[in-house]
Amino acid sequence: MNKTVLLFCLLTLGALYAQAQRTTLIQRVRIVDGSGAALVRGSVRIKDSVIVAVGQLQALSSDSLIDGKDQVLAPGFIDTHSHHFGDYDDDPSALATNSQGITTIVIGQDGSSYAVDTIRKLLKNNPVAVNVATYTGHTTLREQVLHNDLLRAATEKETVQMQNLLAQEMQKGSLGLSSGLEYEDAFYSSTQEVIELARTAARYKGSYASHIRSEDITLDAAIEEILTIGRIAKMPIQVSHIKIGLKDKWGTARSILDRLEKARSEGIQVTADVYPYDFWSSTLRVLFPKRDYSNLASAEFAVAHLFDPNRSVLVRYAPESSFVGKTVSAIATQRNEPSSRTLIELIEKADSFKKANPTYAYGVEAIAAKAMTEEDVTTFIEWPFANICSDGRSGGHPRGFGAFTKILRQYVREQHLLTLEEAVHKMTYLGALHTGIKNRGLIKEGYYADLVLLNPDTVADRSSLGEPTARSSGITAVWINGRITYREQKPSGERPGVFVNR
Ligand SMILES: [Zn+2]
Numbered sequence: 001m002n003k004t005v006l007l008f009c010l011l012t013l014g015a016l017y018a019q020a021q022r023t024t025l026i027q028r029v030r031i032v033d034g035s036g037a038a039l040v041r042g043s044v045r046i047k048d049s050v051i052v053a054v055g056q057l058q059a060l061s062s063d064s065l066i067d068g069k070d071q072v073l074a075p076g077f078i079d080t081h082s083h084h085f086g087d088y089d090d091d092p093s094a095l096a097t098n099s100q101g102i103t104t105i106v107i108g109q110d111g112s113s114y115a116v117d118t119i120r121k122l123l124k125n126n127p128v129a130v131n132v133a134t135y136t137g138h139t140t141l142r143e144q145v146l147h148n149d150l151l152r153a154a155t156e157k158e159t160v161q162m163q164n165l166l167a168q169e170m171q172k173g174s175l176g177l178s179s180g181l182e183y184e185d186a187f188y189s190s191t192q193e194v195i196e197l198a199r200t201a202a203r204y205k206g207s208y209a210s211h212i213r214s215e216d217i218t219l220d221a222a223i224e225e226i227l228t229i230g231r232i233a234k235m236p237i238q239v240s241h242i243k244i245g246l247k248d249k250w251g252t253a254r255s256i257l258d259r260l261e262k263a264r265s266e267g268i269q270v271t272a273d274v275y276p277y278d279f280w281s282s283t284l285r286v287l288f289p290k291r292d293y294s295n296l297a298s299a300e301f302a303v304a305h306l307f308d309p310n311r312s313v314l315v316r317y318a319p320e321s322s323f324v325g326k327t328v329s330a331i332a333t334q335r336n337e338p339s340s341r342t343l344i345e346l347i348e349k350a351d352s353f354k355k356a357n358p359t360y361a362y363g364v365e366a367i368a369a370k371a372m373t374e375e376d377v378t379t380f381i382e383w384p385f386a387n388i389c390s391d392g393r394s395g396g397h398p399r400g401f402g403a404f405t406k407i408l409r410q411y412v413r414e415q416h417l418l419t420l421e422e423a424v425h426k427m428t429y430l431g432a433l434h435t436g437i438k439n440r441g442l443i444k445e446g447y448y449a450d451l452v453l454l455n456p457d458t459v460a461d462r463s464s465l466g467e468p469t470a471r472s473s474g475i476t477a478v479w480i481n482g483r484i485t486y487r488e489q490k491p492s493g494e495r496p497g498v499f500v501n502r
Contacts, residue, residue, distance in 0.1 A: 029068030076103025076450030081389035093491030111139030111180030135178035173501035176206030402461030
């Protein structure tokens, strides 16, 4: 080897070594570590995708320095019930989640999921700026085995087939089983069928997350059902987006929590997630809990007990786009009929549209329905075993862009219902615990460097029904797996999201 070649080799090795040693030091931050502990001033060092030191740190020669300017550094938020994954074809920079500080989303919710292999492939072909974990959906398993014949319970043999499919997904890293028992394609399943599937998930140390069978007229029975599943399958169970969607039961959140706490005292590992809005968004069909969509008496019941037509807005309506953004009562006035009649007409028209356009990819209709009280929402948010979720995606309901920043603005800064530390805990580590995500959700040595730098004095949601995709303010920077994905209200262009295994 001649001298020039030797020198070149040494230089290359030196450069490689220096590169391997590169670290980033985020200095002068108030660290809220996600555990619920009081914030401390200090610095955080990251190397590659991992946090390597936390505390009073001196800068090293390998450090690139970032001045946190005394803002709050928290673990990146974990959204335990998300529908954002469908947005990433159009927006791999994941603006809806990054702009509110979310770094990991949990998908496969409400009973509908992609296969783990499919998600991995999608992430590989189209990298995104968010980490993704998934449940395996009960309804999806039903579709694979029962095909179009979904308005009945599965047989024992079919249940075994679904268990086998679920076991394969669990081996590939699914978090567990999700269900959407309120929706038609799962509503006619038996509790036994769900228990058998939950047991399969439990065998792999997975959990069960459920949009329970009713959030309104038979809410109590639906709560009992999920508790039964948790008791028999002996596994963690999560009530998805807990709410009281029946006017007659408004104000009773405390008694529901008393029931859940009694179950916890008996050893049932029940928890919940919740989003901070008093209106939900879903198909109009859920306003007919008896699934009799043309029954006027049922429509009148919905208007009287299930939602407020004066404050409920169509957020999607393919058959008649001019209805989007209008309240049900405004459309009723326009049509010169009562809101109950309008409800029936809207569903009928949507049905015909769907039949005429069977390949229509997006949901044909959706409503944001004012159906809860702020008092109940607050009670659920304050429950120590409730973590925060968005249940959102881009557009429609403002939660898709604002759920997490709304918590920091309204419940922490304006109303003092939660301390900053409590709120961050509910948006990070608690969600990781409830879903079975490891090594994320804390600012701690060895944990992944998913981080959000925010200004606690200005952080705020800006999205509303009128402007559902408005970006939050006060989110200064977001790191995912050690790389900055969002800064100065803009995506950085980096897309380091990974699939997160159970
Ligand atoms: Zn749901």
